[in-house]
Amino acid sequence: MSGEIETRLAELGVTLPDAPAPAANYVPFVVAGDMVYVSGQISMADGQMIKGKLGADMDTATAAAAARHCAIALLAQLKAACGGEIDRLERVVKLTGFVNSTPEFGEQPAVVNGASDFLVEALGDKGRHARSAVSAASLPFGVAVEIEGIFQIRS
Template sequence: MSVIETRLAELGVTLPDAPAPAANYVPFVQTGNLVHVSGQISANADGMIKGKLGADMDIDAGAAAARACAVSLLAQLKAACGGDIDRLVRVVKLVGFVNSTADFGDQPKVINGASDFMVAALGDKGRHARSAVSAASLPFGVAVEIEGIFEIA
């Protein structure tokens, strides 16, 4: 088991198979030593995590949805690295979209679910630049979607 996967196991996380694209795009693109991972929607073993922050979902549930996106991002990264996720040098940037009402302003607290997970799982490699923005709606009614840029060796 890789060093990163051992740390994930300590956190109770096993990376799933990388989710297949839901439309006409590729799950990731590598250019040089950067891997750009397409937006990963909030989903877990039970299915899609749906909801709208500020209406029918609270910040803690939104942060859990963001954490699920982070797990999918790492699954895609592992696929991009040919199965060797220890090629990760660092998380460069995350861009998080939060399905939220017009008056909801805590998008950063929701996306912290992904950011906190990356740091817990990866240490300093997990520290990253970030954007956290509101969206009037997201595909399939999911609560969160996050895309990422990763540097690999």
């Protein structure tokens, strides 16, 4: 049976995918007490990487949509960290967003808004968080966005 968060996600037309496996020698998340640290999730949709460089071959709106996909992957990892019980989420604490962009591009916050806005829309006040949005000269596999997250959960 779906809980409150998955019901809200369904209302938004979102079904959480299976949590992606790590691509190297690291774990997808670490649970420490009531905190969950989720490794960076790259921009993917329908099993395909969303690639691009802001300021060169991708616009801000397209990258913000890619950031939204990163947020969905973060929630999938969080669900796995909670043993399938995503309603244990107390709040999103912090996101760090990395945007593959040229030195001249300065709209990194607008790109990461795609993730932030989605989390607030899906989770209400639990989704409000501290945040950093920074430029990266490149990201793994040429993806447009990578976002990591810190979450507080009920034990």
